[in-house]
Amino acid sequence: MFENIINALANFTLGDFLDILLVTVILYSFFRLIKDTKAYQMAIGIAIVGLLYLITQWGKLVVSHWIIEKFIMYLIIAIIVLFQGEIRRFLTTIGSQSFRKPMTLKALSEKMEDVFLAVDYLASKKIGALVAIEKDISLKSYSDRGTQIDAAVTKDLLVSIFFPNSPLHDGAVIIKGDRILSAGCLLPLPATHNLGDEFLARTRHLAALGLSQETDALVIVVSEEAGTISVAIKGRLERGLEKKQLKEKLINYLK
Helix, strand or coil: CHHHHHHHHHCCCHHHHHHHHHHHHHHHHHHHHHCCCHHHHHHHHHHHHHHHHHHHHHCCCHHHHHHHHHHHCCHHHHHHHHCHHHHHHHHHHHHHCCCCHHHHHHHHHHHHHHHHHHHHHHHHCCCCEEEEECCCCCCHHHHCCCEEEEEECCHHHHHHHHCCCCCCCCCEEEEECCEEEEEEECCCCCCCCCCCHHHCCCHHHHHHHHHHHHCCCEEEEECCCCCCEEEEECCEEECCCCHHHHHHHHHHHHC
């Protein structure tokens, strides 16, 4: 084994270095994407299986190695099934990188206070709301389904959109930079069989989870039943946030 390592180092080329660098970047980007999600634990489990494969091969544990080898034959299919959401988001992120991102986030930071004031007011009045804020992955496919607004973000406009009996109050508002792209948008719903009974009648929370699983958007939810504020990021929902906590989460996530 050591002779093979020495021979590999002796014949090491620039192409080998670039190959290793590319694989490292891909793996780092993927693990960064799935960090703080359930997929992260599954990725660790797959890595442990790979480590056991190498250990049983080096230790010449024939039976154990044979079992793991047969299991690995189906591992690619398992990875596609288990990580389909993360793989889709990873590929979408690659295609959605833009040099305009710093300008977009700067524009949003200038209008953030309007978002916080609107959400705080809606929560105090127990008016339901759903606000999706675009990060790297474009939300155009979702904003195109709603009513085009294309207006500056203001507290009064957000409140008027979600006010009861407004034609657009049931859908989601999509924000990009300092602009409200559209309102009354339909967002994707996730599978509910593993979410628990608490989500069965909460369409806004489901929609927030669904979009955060499909994209890297931050989605704010105001409950019309309890007047609580929740935030969905990367397929996880955090409930009962105060205005200050919401501000910190939004700023830290969009940096």
